Amino acid sequence: MMSLHWDVNQIPSQNGRVVFITGANSGLGLETSRQLLKKGAYILLGCRNTSKAKLIKEELIKDTNNHKVDIVPIDLSDLTSVSNASNIINNKYNKLDILINNAGIMAIPRRTNDIGLELQFATNHIGHMALTIQLHSLLSQSEDARVITVSSGAQYIGRINWEDMQGYRKYNRWEAYSQSKLANAMFALELEEQQRTKETTISSLLAHPGLAKTNLQLNSIAASGAWQEKLTYKLLSPLFQSPEMGSLPLLYAATDSKAQGGQQYGPRFNFRGYPKACGIAKQALDRDARKRLWDISEEIIKRNSK
Secondary structure: OOOOOOOHHHOOOOOOOEEEEEOOOOHHHHHHHHHHHHOOOEEEEEEOOHHHHHHHHHHHHHHHOOOOEEEEEOOOOOHHHHHHHHHHHHHHOOOOOEEEEOOOOOOOOOOEOOOOOEHHHHHHHHHHHHHHHHOHHHHOOOOOEEEEEEOOHHHHHOOOOOOOOOOOOOOOHHHHHHHHHHHHHHHHHHHHHHHHHHOOOEEEEEEOOOOEOOHHHHHHHHHHOOHHHHHHHHHHHHHOEOHHHHOHHHHHHHHOOOOOOOOEEEEOOOOOOOEEEEOOOHHHHOHHHHHHHHHHHHHHHHHHOO
């Protein structure tokens, strides 16, 4: 049974473990990287801004005295960038123990990537699914590989708009975000089911940070220019927990021997608190819907990856 107050002191040694974390420049990704480095892991920082990543790398080495840090440039909205990152990792390392699909964007005005995908769907879901598929063989080399997909409470109100998934006809930025986070949950469960069918050593788990202060909120406000949201975030600020607390569900899912594939871990009260196993959005439990989303997503990836 999970401790009522599971924290970083309970992370076992990560010596010999190779970990790739997307969105490692800040927030949850940065704190997760920091704690795993302290436990001896070899961390691959997946970052879009490599200049910032170099500064982060220096900060992490100084803070943890662990020099096992590498930078892998990646833009999750760009499938060519995802393929390039996968190639770097596949060619340089002989195994990958933990993949943390953490990078994301939230509630931005409608934009598309170079192949016409709505940017939140492309970044939060498609890019991470492509990355996981392309790193599957390397993950298979680990005796206890884990894929941690970071979702959010938005999954519970999300729905997949099958008739207008990319928001061509009608776009609501919060609905698009919730759709992408529900897609995260559906992807993670479908991946777990496939691994159990194939009897691989790979487990797929979900983690959500609750209300955690990260750059997502600031970037969302900056992109939308919505003063109402800025005021709302200011009023709700006391309810938000720190990135350190928000990263605990990710760390638990990635490292604890009791964490199980097909489960989701989040704050005890779903908004804030220490991590616990928590429910997954009802829509994500629909096996037919998961398979439908997987097939659609896989076709997008196959058609556009190089």
